[in-house]
Amino acid sequence: xxxxxxxxxxxxxxxxxxxxxxxxxxxxxxxxxxxxxxxxxxxxxxxxxxxxxxxxxxxxxxxxxxxxxxxxxxxxxxxxxxxxxxxxxxxxxxxxxxxxxxxxxxxxxxxxxxxxxxxxxxxxxxxxxxxxxxxxxxxxxxxxxxxxxxxxxxxxxxxxxxxxxxxxxxxxxxxxxxxxxxxxxxxxxxxxxxxxxxxxxxxxxxxxxxxxxxxxxxxxxxxxxxxxxxxxxxxxxxxxxxxxxxxxxxxxxxxxxxxxxxxxxxxxxxxxxxxxxxxxxxxxxxxxxxxxxxxxxxxxxxxxxxxxxxxxxxxxxxxxxxxxxxxxxxxxxxxxxxxxxxxxxxxxxxxxxxxxxxxxxxxxxxxxxxxxxxxxxxxxxxxxxxxxxxxxxxxxxxxxxxxxxxxxxxxxxxxxxxxxxxxxxx
Amino acid sequence: xxxxxxxxxxxxxxxxxxxxxxxxxxxxxxxxxxxxxxxxxxxxxxxxxxxxxxxxxxxxxxxxxxxxxxxxxxxxxxxxxxxxxxxxxxxxxxxxxxxxxxxxxxxxxxxxxxxxxxxxxxxxxxxxxxxxxxxxxxxxxxxxxxxxxxxxxxxxxxxxxxxxxxxxxxxxxxxxxxxxxxxxxxxxxxxxxxxxxxxxxxxxxxxxxxxxxxxxxxxxxxxxxxxxxxxxxxxxxxxxxxxxxxxxxxxxxxxxxxxxxxxxxxxxxxxxxxxxxxxxxxxxxxxxxxxxxxxxxxxxxxxxxxxxxxxxxxxxxxxxxxxxxxxxxxxxxxxxxxxxxxxxxxxxxxxxxxxxxxxxxxxxxxxxxxxxxxxxxxxxxxxxxxxxxxxxxxxxxxxxxxxxxxxxxxxxxxxxxxxxxxxxxx
Numbered sequence: 001x002x003x004x005x006x007x008x009x010x011x012x013x014x015x016x017x018x019x020x021x022x023x024x025x026x027x028x029x030x031x032x033x034x035x036x037x038x039x040x041x042x043x044x045x046x047x048x049x050x051x052x053x054x055x056x057x058x059x060x061x062x063x064x065x066x067x068x069x070x071x072x073x074x075x076x077x078x079x080x081x082x083x084x085x086x087x088x089x090x091x092x093x094x095x096x097x098x099x100x101x102x103x104x105x106x107x108x109x110x111x112x113x114x115x116x117x118x119x120x121x122x123x124x125x126x127x128x129x130x131x132x133x134x135x136x137x138x139x140x141x142x143x144x145x146x147x148x149x150x151x152x153x154x155x156x157x158x159x160x161x162x163x164x165x166x167x168x169x170x171x172x173x174x175x176x177x178x179x180x181x182x183x184x185x186x187x188x189x190x191x192x193x194x195x196x197x198x199x200x201x202x203x204x205x206x207x208x209x210x211x212x213x214x215x216x217x218x219x220x221x222x223x224x225x226x227x228x229x230x231x232x233x234x235x236x237x238x239x240x241x242x243x244x245x246x247x248x249x250x251x252x253x254x255x256x257x258x259x260x261x262x263x264x265x266x267x268x269x270x271x272x273x274x275x276x277x278x279x280x281x282x283x284x285x286x287x288x289x290x291x292x293x294x295x296x297x298x299x300x301x302x303x304x305x306x307x308x309x310x311x312x313x314x315x316x317x318x319x320x321x322x323x324x325x326x327x328x329x330x331x332x333x334x335x336x337x338x339x340x341x342x343x344x345x346x347x348x349x350x351x352x353x354x355x356x357x358x359x360x361x362x363x364x365x366x367x368x369x370x371x372x373x374x375x376x377x378x379x380x381x382x383x384x385x386x387x388x389x390x391x392x393x394x395x396x397x398x399x400x401x402x403x404x405x406x407x408x409x410x411x412x413x414x415x416x417x418x419x420x421x422x423x424x425x426x
Numbered sequence: 427x428x429x430x431x432x433x434x435x436x437x438x439x440x441x442x443x444x445x446x447x448x449x450x451x452x453x454x455x456x457x458x459x460x461x462x463x464x465x466x467x468x469x470x471x472x473x474x475x476x477x478x479x480x481x482x483x484x485x486x487x488x489x490x491x492x493x494x495x496x497x498x499x500x501x502x503x504x505x506x507x508x509x510x511x512x513x514x515x516x517x518x519x520x521x522x523x524x525x526x527x528x529x530x531x532x533x534x535x536x537x538x539x540x541x542x543x544x545x546x547x548x549x550x551x552x553x554x555x556x557x558x559x560x561x562x563x564x565x566x567x568x569x570x571x572x573x574x575x576x577x578x579x580x581x582x583x584x585x586x587x588x589x590x591x592x593x594x595x596x597x598x599x600x601x602x603x604x605x606x607x608x609x610x611x612x613x614x615x616x617x618x619x620x621x622x623x624x625x626x627x628x629x630x631x632x633x634x635x636x637x638x639x640x641x642x643x644x645x646x647x648x649x650x651x652x653x654x655x656x657x658x659x660x661x662x663x664x665x666x667x668x669x670x671x672x673x674x675x676x677x678x679x680x681x682x683x684x685x686x687x688x689x690x691x692x693x694x695x696x697x698x699x700x701x702x703x704x705x706x707x708x709x710x711x712x713x714x715x716x717x718x719x720x721x722x723x724x725x726x727x728x729x730x731x732x733x734x735x736x737x738x739x740x741x742x743x744x745x746x747x748x749x750x751x752x753x754x755x756x757x758x759x760x761x762x763x764x765x766x767x768x769x770x771x772x773x774x775x776x777x778x779x780x781x782x783x784x785x786x787x788x789x790x791x792x793x794x795x796x797x798x799x800x801x802x803x804x805x806x807x808x809x810x811x812x813x814x815x816x817x818x819x820x821x822x823x824x825x826x827x828x829x830x831x832x833x834x835x836x837x838x839x840x841x842x843x844x845x846x847x848x849x850x851x852x
Contacts, residue, residue, distance in 0.1 A: 297724055
């Protein structure tokens with residue numbers, strides 16, 4: 001088919017990962033190498049907000065070294081957001097605004113790196129464009145530390161958070177092992193509101209039974225304080241110490257978040273409600289029901305931006321996914337998300353890319369399968385470890401400055417002149 | 427002077443650092459190389475508790491490769507503790523027990539890696555031994571991430587926590603920079619109950635004004651919610667986002683820990699008392715007084731065990747300090763702690779070791795000097811950065827296993843037969 005000539009926009013959505021910039025580098029470098037098709041490559045400032053507000057910048061004017069450096073820079077260099085678009089069925093304003101901006105700049109290609117909400121947005125946009133007869137190619141690039149996108153073996157971003165979570169559990173676990181006569185139990189809270197993929201990854205740190213983490217709690221398994229207290233007691237009996245990983249999104253059997261639980265274990269000794277997340281709730285249970293001192297820690301956004309110990313495999317695959325999105329677009333393919341396809345029939349891990357309908361990704365979630373969780377519901381299986389191990393292979397190289405710290409890209413963001421002559425309220 | 431022949435004991439005390447095992451490696455390898463003096467080298471299991479309980483193990487029977495691997499293994503491989511010895515003036519039981527165990531095993535050398543409490547213990551033990559006529563050589567090895575020991579330029583352990591804190595602030599700061607339209611303010615809580623050295627180290631991440639961390643709060647500067655809210659507002663005006671480092675031990679002008687503060691900013695909207703540390707207290711102030719969403723995170727023990735990105739300088743100096751303690755002992759020196767001495771008269775950083783009286787170290791603390799804190803009390807000065815930069819130079823090499831994760835030592839701990847024939851209650 002004949003290729004549409006026009007501009008391309010790339011946008012990042014939702015929480016950053018260590019490697020979402022690597023995907024952007026894959027998009028930008030591949031697009032800039034095809035200037036007979038892409039008349040310009042723009043970045044959208046702060047995700048879809050940048051399109052709605054017509055805040056676009058010219059990636060072709062960036063220093064190519066900074067674009068290359070994106071491959072090993074955490075955060076979302078284009079800017080990201082959590083803006084929820086108006087519902088297309090009841091209010092087309094947001095989507096029409098996007099097309100208005102695209103038309104004004106002759107934007108014919110849209111590359112969107114994000115999770116399933118973003119794929120939903122991309123899908124609806126593709127349909128509306130077709131409906132109104134505006135030639136537009138939309139390709140999604142998977143991105144989420146949560147690893148919960150369906151129709152892809154795994155998501156760029158997961159390998160790095162998995163590696164960081166494993167090394168953190170391994171190292172902090174050694175601390176608890178050293179200090180058990182005083183700090184006997186540690187609860188380490190990781191991200192993952194709906195899926196336990198990140199919590200499970202801590203299991204990679206456990207080479208021997210005595211290694212941390214001894215217990216892992218994932219949102220897929222209903223949590224009860226009784227079972228938890230018994231697990232901790234058993235662990236203390238065996239090892240004198242207990243290092244626990246908890247996913248922020250664990251829920252009780254009624255589906256309530258443990259982080260928000262009331263009741264005795266949700267209150268401190270003075271009856272004050274505990275705030276501050278799942279780890280604090282578990283600490284209260286350990287101190288009240290087991291009767292030993294308990295520490296908590298929460299790496300927060302550190303875990304999704306730790307490029308200094310990112311997975312080399314993840315970085316390479318994130319770049320590959322970005323490049324594959326552009327290659328698909330060059331073939332005239334639209335309405336698809338790039339997927340990662342595992343080929344390990346010969347026992348050797350290899351990863352290639354595929355394509356999947358945006359709509360399918362948009363409407364699905366992939367929780368941790370039951371066979372990846374141990375029978376007791378407090379750890380992972382060898383099947384999970386076999387799945388996850390290749391994803392953390394290799395340590396990404398990071399450029400270090402004279403000051404001993406990494407050098408990360410920051411884009412100049414040469415803003416493009418506005419053309420729509422109206423402010424759009426978001 | 428003639429050398430005493432006898433056994434040596436090495437013990438670790440208090441919270442681990444990334445490099446306290448490197449100091450132990452320095453002690454053990456140097457002592458084992460001098461077997462004409464040291465008839466055996468024992469480890470004390472769980473700090474001084476191991477001596478009191480006569481739980482000693484023979485480091486000469488460990489695999490030498492594991493001893494070498496201690497140089498790049500976090501935690502305290504001998505075991506540590508926070509046991510507070512009985513006061514020597516009012517109750518000599520603990521100290522007499524230590525000498526009883528030392529006598530029973532012909533232990534004539536005691537190497538103690540710890541902070542100022544440990545140096546106090548070591549000093550008293552040396553005096554009691556002299557008083558009762560038991561020939562004993564006691565040498566201290568400095569250890570603390572807090573960097574608050576006096577009479578030493580810096581402490582082994584600080585360079586690594588400084589490097590980790592800086593890279594964490596740099597990376598998580600990029601996350602806040604990416605997500606400011608949604609997650610506008612982040613508060614990152616670091617250790618340091620009495621001194622702001624760790625918090626200050628985050629300043630190393632700031633190469634430009636827009637870089638995180640924008641604000642740093644240290645225990646040396648009295649904290650008020652009014653000034654803090656104004657600081658945050660000013661930062662938001664300039665950068666649209668704010669990444670804040672807070673030391674766990676910040677206090678109000680009356681000396682009360684902010685983490686335990688009552689009042690409006692110590693409660694949530696429902697009047698529930700905030701628990702969970704300084705970061706949570708600051709989050710409440712940001713959300714209530716500034717009116718923007720605020721994230722918190724707390725790396726906890728991760729920060730003192732992050733060997734995967736430790737300072738190569740710190741690792742080398744920690745080993746050197748351990749080796750220097752044994753060399754001093756070989757010269758018959760006792761009652762001293764090894765100090766680190768900076769020699770940078772020519773502008774080139776070099777570090778050698780010195781010796782300082784245990785008693786002097788025991789009774790002193792070294793808070794962050796005023797000239798290292800900026801005038802506004804919410805950041806650091808160039809003088810501090812010049813002090814700290816050499817300490818984070820180089821990234822320590824870590825052995826990676828086939829699974830992509832570091833390989834850390836674990837000692838076999840061949841326990842030595844007890845000889846005192848009594849249980850000592852601790």
